[in-house]
Amino acid sequence: MGVYVLRRLLYAVPILIGVNLLTFVLFFVVNAPDDMARMQLGEKRVTPEAVQLWKQAHGYDKPLLFNATTTGIAQFTDTIFFDKSVRLFAFQFGASDDGRNIGADIAQRMWPSLAIALPVLIVGLAVNISVALGLALLRATYVDIGSVVVLVALLSISGLFYIIGGQFVLSKLLHLAPISGYDTGLNALKFLVLPVLIGVISGIGAGTRWYRTLFLEEISKDYVRTARAKGLSETRVLVRHVLGNALIPILTGVVVVLPLLFMGSLLTESFFGIPGLGSYTIDAISNQDFAIVRSMVFLGAVLYILGLILTDFSYALVDPRIRLQ
Amino acid sequence: MPLIPVILWTDALVFVLIALALGFGIYAAHHEHLRAPWRRVLRSPVGMVTLLVLGGYALIGVFDTVHVRLKLETSASTAPDAPAQYAPDVMSLLDLALNDLRTQQEKTYSAPFATHLFVKEAIEQPDGSLNRAYSRLQFGGRNLHDADAERAADIATRTLIGALKGLIAWAFVSAGWLWWLARRRGESLTRVAAEVRAGQTALPWRTALITLGVLFLLGFIAAELAASYHIFGTDKVGEDVFYQTLKSVRTGLLIGTLTTLVMLPAALLLGIAAGYFRGWVDDLIQYLYTTLNAIPGVLLIAAAILMLQVYMTNHADEFTSVVERADLRLLFLCLILGVTSWTGLCRLLRGEALKLREVEYVQAALALGVGHFTILTRHILPNVMHIVLMTLVLDFSGLVLAEAVLSYVNIGVDPTMNSWGNMINSARLELAREPVVWWSLAAAFSFMFILVLAANLFADVVRDAFDPRLRTVH
Numbered sequence: 010m011g012v013y014v015l016r017r018l019l020y021a022v023p024i025l026i027g028v029n030l031l032t033f034v035l036f037f038v039v040n041a042p043d044d045m046a047r048m049q050l051g052e053k054r055v056t057p058e059a060v061q062l063w064k065q066a067h068g069y070d071k072p073l074l075f076n077a078t079t080t081g082i083a084q085f086t087d088t089i090f091f092d093k094s095v096r097l098f099a100f101q102f103g104a105s106d107d108g109r110n111i112g113a114d115i116a117q118r119m120w121p122s123l124a125i126a127l128p129v130l131i132v133g134l135a136v137n138i139s140v141a142l143g144l145a146l147l148r149a150t151y152v153d154i155g156s157v158v159v160l161v162a163l164l165s166i167s168g169l170f171y172i173i174g175g176q177f178v179l180s181k182l183l184h185l186a187p188i189s190g191y192d193t194g195l196n197a198l199k200f201l202v203l204p205v206l207i208g209v210i211s212g213i214g215a216g217t218r219w220y221r222t223l224f225l226e227e228i229s230k231d232y233v234r235t236a237r238a239k240g241l242s243e244t245r246v247l248v249r250h251v252l253g254n255a256l257i258p259i260l261t262g263v264v265v266v267l268p269l270l271f272m273g274s275l276l277t278e279s280f281f282g283i284p285g286l287g288s289y290t291i292d293a294i295s296n297q298d299f300a301i302v303r304s305m306v307f308l309g310a311v312l313y314i315l316g317l318i319l320t321d322f323s324y325a326l327v328d329p330r331i332r333l334q
Numbered sequence: 335m336p337l338i339p340v341i342l343w344t345d346a347l348v349f350v351l352i353a354l355a356l357g358f359g360i361y362a363a364h365h366e367h368l369r370a371p372w373r374r375v376l377r378s379p380v381g382m383v384t385l386l387v388l389g390g391y392a393l394i395g396v397f398d399t400v401h402v403r404l405k406l407e408t409s410a411s412t413a414p415d416a417p418a419q420y421a422p423d424v425m426s427l428l429d430l431a432l433n434d435l436r437t438q439q440e441k442t443y444s445a446p447f448a449t450h451l452f453v454k455e456a457i458e459q460p461d462g463s464l465n466r467a468y469s470r471l472q473f474g475g476r477n478l479h480d481a482d483a484e485r486a487a488d489i490a491t492r493t494l495i496g497a498l499k500g501l502i503a504w505a506f507v508s509a510g511w512l513w514w515l516a517r518r519r520g521e522s523l524t525r526v527a528a529e530v531r532a533g534q535t536a537l538p539w540r541t542a543l544i545t546l547g548v549l550f551l552l553g554f555i556a557a558e559l560a561a562s563y564h565i566f567g568t569d570k571v572g573e574d575v576f577y578q579t580l581k582s583v584r585t586g587l588l589i590g591t592l593t594t595l596v597m598l599p600a601a602l603l604l605g606i607a608a609g610y611f612r613g614w615v616d617d618l619i620q621y622l623y624t625t626l627n628a629i630p631g632v633l634l635i636a637a638a639i640l641m642l643q644v645y646m647t648n649h650a651d652e653f654t655s656v657v658e659r660a661d662l663r664l665l666f667l668c669l670i671l672g673v674t675s676w677t678g679l680c681r682l683l684r685g686e687a688l689k690l691r692e693v694e695y696v697q698a699a700l701a702l703g704v705g706h707f708t709i710l711t712r713h714i715l716p717n718v719m720h721i722v723l724m725t726l727v728l729d730f731s732g733l734v735l736a737e738a739v740l741s742y743v744n745i746g747v748d749p750t751m752n753s754w755g756n757m758i759n760s761a762r763l764e765l766a767r768e769p770v771v772w773w774s775l776a777a778a779f780s781f782m783f784i785l786v787l788a789a790n791l792f793a794d795v796v797r798d799a800f801d802p803r804l805r806t807v808h
Contacts, residue, residue, distance in 0.1 A: 027625035035637055040644045048644045161794070165731065165787040167738050169758055170779050177765050275632060275743060294636045295744055302637050309630035 017321060021314045025098070028310040032303055033094045042069035042089070045299060049106065067106060067300075068092055093303070102304040105293070111304050115286065121191060122273030122285030124201060129208035130270065133216060134263065136209060138252075141220035146247055148225060157218065164214030171211035172280045179203060189282035204281045208274070220259065227255045257328055264323045268312035272305075337402040340424050342661040344668075347592055348399045371720075374799035379541040381799075384792035386545045390553075391583055391785055398428040398584040424657045428584075432577055435560060438473035440572035443764075446773050447489060447563045449474055449481035474564045489559065496558030500551040507550070508543050515539070567773035569761070579777045581752035586785060589668060589737045589747075590730040596665075597672030597679075598722065605680040606714055609687025610706075619684070623677040631674035632743070638670040639745040660748035667740070667747060671733065679725045686718050720800045727796045731789040738782065754778040 046063040047055050064070040069089060076087045096103065102111035140156075147153045180188040186203040227233065228251055236246045273287030282288070286305070293301035341349075362368035375381040403420040429436055443452035450468040459465050470481065478484045515535075516526040533540045556576070559565050566575035608619035626634075646659065653659040690696060690713070699709050740746035741755025742762075749756060761774035 023621065024625050024628055027621070028628055031625065031629070032637065035641055039641050040648070044644050044648045048647050161790050162787060165783055165790050167735050167758075167779060167782055167786075169738055169742060169762075170783075173758075173762055173765065173775065177770075181765070269630070272630065276739060279743075290633065290636070291743055294640065297640055297643070299640065302633065302640065306629055306633045306637055309633050310628040313628045313630065 014318075017318045021318065024314060025307075025310060028307060029094050029097060032306050033090060036299055036303055037073060037089060037093070045069070048297065068103070093300075097304070097307045103300060105300045106296075106298045111301055114289065115304070115308065118284055118286050118289050119271045119273075120285075121197075121283050122278065122287060123270055124197060125204050125208065125277060125283060125285065126270040126273060128201065128205045129212070130263070130266070132205065133209045133212045134259075137213060137216035137220055138259070140213070140217045141224055142247060142252060144217070144221050145224035145228060145251070146243065148228070157221070160214045160218045160221075162214070164218065166211075166214070168211050168276060171207050172276060175203065175207040175210070176280065179206075189280065191281075191283050200281070200283070204277050204283065208277060220255070223255045223258055224251055227251045230254075257324075260323055260327055261320050265316040265320045267319060268315040269309070271312060272309055336405045338405075338420055340401040340403055342401060342424070342658065343665050344588055344592065344661050345399050345401060347595065347665070348396070348588065351591060351595055352396075371796075371799040373537075375795050376537050378795050378799075379538045380791050381795035382538050382542045383545045384788040384795070386542060386549065387784065387788040388792060390549050391587060391788075394428065394580055395584045395587040397431065398426045398581065400427045401425065402427070402430075422655065424655065426584075428580065432580065435574045435577040438574065440471050440473065440564070440568045442568070442570060442572050443771055444471055444474055444564060444568045444572075446565055446567040447474075447485070447559075448567065449478065449485060452567075452771070471564075473562075474568075475562060477562055489563070492558045492562070493555050496555035497551055499558065500554030501547075503554065504547045504550040507546065511539075511543065566777040569757075569774050570764075575757075575774050575777050578752050578757055578774075579754075579781050582754045582757060582778065582781070583785075585664065585747055585751060585753040586734045586737060586782065588664060589671065590733045590789070591726070592665070592668040593671045593675065593733050594679075594726045594729055596669055597676035601676040601679040601683060602715075602718075602722070605683025606687045606710060606718065608680075609684040609689075610691055610710060610714060612688075612691075616684070619680070623680050626673060627677045629674075632740075632745075634674055635667075635670050635740060636743070636745045638673075639667070642666055656750055660751040663748045664751065671736065675729060675733075679722070682721050682725070683718055686721055687714055690714050690717055724793075724797055724800055727789075727793045731786045731793065734782065734786055734789070738778075754782045 042064055043060055046060040046069070050059055050063060061070065071087060071089050071092065073089050076083065079087050093103065100112065102115065105111050105114070144153050144156055176188055179185045180203060187200055188203075189200075191197060191200050224247075228247075232254075233246060233250060236250050237243075241249075271286065272290075273283070273285040275287045275291050277283070278285045278287035279291045289301065290305050292298075293305070362372065376385070401424050403422075403424055406419040406421050441451060441455075444450070445452055449471055451471060453468075454466045455469045456464045457467055457469055475481055475485060475488070478488060512523060512527050512530065515530070516523045519526065529535055530539045530543070556565060560574075560576055564574050564576065566579060569575055569578070604619045604622070608616045642663065646653070646663075653662070696709060696713050699713060737746055737753060738755035738758055741753055742759045744759075746755050747753045757774055757778040761771070761778070764771035764774070
């Protein structure tokens with residue numbers, strides 16, 4: 010087990026290096042820091058001095074890969090590549106373009122993101138699985154066929170519509186919840202209800218349809234026929250046997266997104282004014298803050314790989330046929 | 335010639351796509367094993383209806399893809415043999431067809447079918463005093479003298495006239511269709527008509543003709559009404575929302591199809607190579623797509639679009655027109671969306687190639703000394719094409735929805751380009767107004783919903799028809 014963990018972790022290293030190199034090329038080679046400075050300073054005719062000053066203030070005034078002006082190891086460490094890219098491996102995100110500490114911001118903002126994303130995931134799972142199980146029980150009846158059409162219609166609606174429509178109907182017309190905002194501690198609850206509700210509703214279409222397919226696939230297997238032949242009731246077959254076995258793909262699908270929950274949802278957070286990582290990213294994109302976008306790309310990749318590793322473990326935990334070697 | 339054609343980058347790719355589709359269609363028509371699944375698609379009423387709806391969208395999109403520049407009027411002072419001057423703005427055939435809608439701008443918001451502006455304006459009275467009132471629209475219902483009294487009757491008459499025109503056109507098309515069916519089968523027209531009416535034909539022609547009838551009715555009524563009203567109202571700067579919605583069709587279709595198309599060569603090449611050659615080639619390709627997959631899609635798109643913006647601001651002089659710049663940005667967006675979505679297809683192709691490699695006929699070809707290239711093109715490639723097709727169809731709806739989200743985050747298509755995402759983005763704050771300005775959002779969401787719903791239902795039918803494994807499950 011220990012060896013396996015180590016090997017999986019080591020396997021993640023080249024991928025992270027790849028992500029890092031890719032972002033470096035994207036942010037510093039495709040466009041030189043000079044271009045970035047001119048864009049940020051915004052004016053058509055920017056003096057070279059102003060560009061120089063901006064680069065100095067943000068630490069972009071070093072050579073890209075190799076610094077010939079110093080000696081020894083500093084030739085490699087006193088460069089943009091080391092400062093902006095290599096340091097990410099130690100989670101030193103540096104300062105954003107307006108001078109704030111990105112690492113501290115992320116540590117503070119990931120909790121509101123989680124406060125939305127985790128309830129959406131859990132409630133959504135419960136709702137989707139129960140509805141899908143019900144449809145599997147009623148399979149090939151008019152209820153099932155009609156529901157599938159409704160599900161396809163639900164998943165064809167833009168996520169933006171759910172948010173805009175939900176905000177409009179529930180907050181503006183019915184005054185059931187505040188339109189947007191956030192508070193600390195328990196006071197946050199009333200701000201969380203609406204985004205969580207809308208998050209769950211917008212996920213019903215795709216989620217339920219997917220779980221229904223999983224259940225139906227499982228139902229056509231031999232062990233289900235055996236269970237029925239033993240004289241078990243259909244409900245018991247579904248809940249005890251089908252649900253148990255279908256939980257394996259469901260679980261692994263959930264585990265892979267668990268770490269990414271910290272990243273939050275771009276749309277929900279920006280519409281509801283939640284100070285999480287999603288709205289952080291959106292603000293960075295609209296302010297063209299390259300340092301933050303770069304950090305979030307790296308963080309996202311780390312969390313994704315973490316999700317992959319966790320998936321492998323969860324497979325081994327729930328499915329006795331799989332052993333980690 | 336009064337106009338010269340202009341081919342933008344995305345136009346060229348659309349033409350390539352159409353050529354590919356036609357080529358594949360002709361090829362498939364001559365091969366029974368390729369024809370069979372498509373016949374299954376058409377036999378399903380849902381498949382037939384959604385195909386016709388998608389066809390309607392595609393027609394609008396294609397009309398909007400043929401771009402031209404109009405010849406300028408020559409004034410008397412220029413020499414008669416002077417080279418012709420062409421207008422700088424690029425227009426599509428759709429623009430020309432909807433010229434009235436495009437040019438008839440009001441001052442600001444007006445509700446659907448309104449005859450007056452949505453907001454009060456200071457109007458100067460004959461005696462010089464100012465009076466705040468809803469002023470008459472310049473174009474909406476301009477043929478009416480007494481707007482309030484005549485409007486309802488006028489709308490009703492126009493709807494009736496539109497419906498009548500639509501019915502007549504539909505009758506002609508259906509008659510032609512039935513005649514063609516009868517000729518092909520060598521039966522009498524009355525008999526074929528009776529069969530179609532009873533729904534006894536192998537392909538659901540009755541459903542098809544009814545769908546066509548509904549589309550014709552809606553189209554003709556909309557055309558008749560749009561001639562003198564803003565049927566979806568006007569937006570903040572007074573532009574007709576119906577026109578914007580129709581123009582957005584092309585953007586949605588392009589994002590949905592070109593994204594898969596532009597990344598297809600890479601996904602095919604790498605996916606098949608990884609599965610077929612295995613070993614270090616497989617390791618390398620797997621590493622490549624795991625790395626790309628590791629970056630959350632939105633962030634990769636954001637990073638790439640930010641970099642594109644930096645490039646475009648610093649090289650502003652390389653783009654001759656706004657349309658050209660918006661077009662290149664659209665193409666780039668397709669590319670970068672493709673980079674984030676090709677990995678799924680690549681993984682599927684790899685798995686399929688791994689399986690196909692061990693199949694007897696490939697092993698036999700290997701044993702007989704057939705080269706790798708021939709095996710790949712003759713044996714592997716044709717047997718993975720159904721995966722490519724299904725990916726193209728299944729990804730479409732997701733990509734159309736993604737466009738709206740990305741445009742909302744400002745990393746989608748160019749802000750000057752008509753797209754449902756841009757419409758939603760610019761209209762979403764208007765829900766906070768009192769009374770509510772809802773029509774831009776409603777128009778964009780409903781057009782997008784119909785397209786995505788049709789695409790999703792069609793994708794289900796296609797998947798059922800092409801995937802033999804799924805057929806046994808049901």
